[in-house]
Amino acid sequence: MVKKISSFLIIIIFITVSILTVFKMNKNHENKLYNVLYSEIKYAANTCYLEKKCNNEFTLQTLYDNNYLNTEYDPITKEELNKDLKITIKDDEVNIEK
Numbered sequence: 001m002v003k004k005i006s007s008f009l010i011i012i013i014f015i016t017v018s019i020l021t022v023f024k025m026n027k028n029h030e031n032k033l034y035n036v037l038y039s040e041i042k043y044a045a046n047t048c049y050l051e052k053k054c055n056n057e058f059t060l061q062t063l064y065d066n067n068y069l070n071t072e073y074d075p076i077t078k079e080e081l082n083k084d085l086k087i088t089i090k091d092d093e094v095n096i097e098k
Helices: 002-050 060-065
Strands: 057-059 086-090 093-096
Touching: 002 060, 002 086, 002 093, 057 060, 060 086
Parallel strands: none
Antiparallel strands: 057 086, 086 093
């Protein structure tokens, strides 16, 4: 009886650890996808600013209009990003209002 209970507990613990690991790996993957998306936007924004085609404050639509980016989509929901997404550059640091 004790062997059955202990083996059952081991199986429960293994399943719990496996589920938590998969969840954490998935969350980490999603974070990396968002990091890639926003770093691409930051790069395009910085390029536009340095070439003096953009001011200190502009929107994602400005980057589309100046051909610095193609239409960007949310990597998880696959929806188009809001074109009114505000981008500001202050002290050579690009900030994206999320």
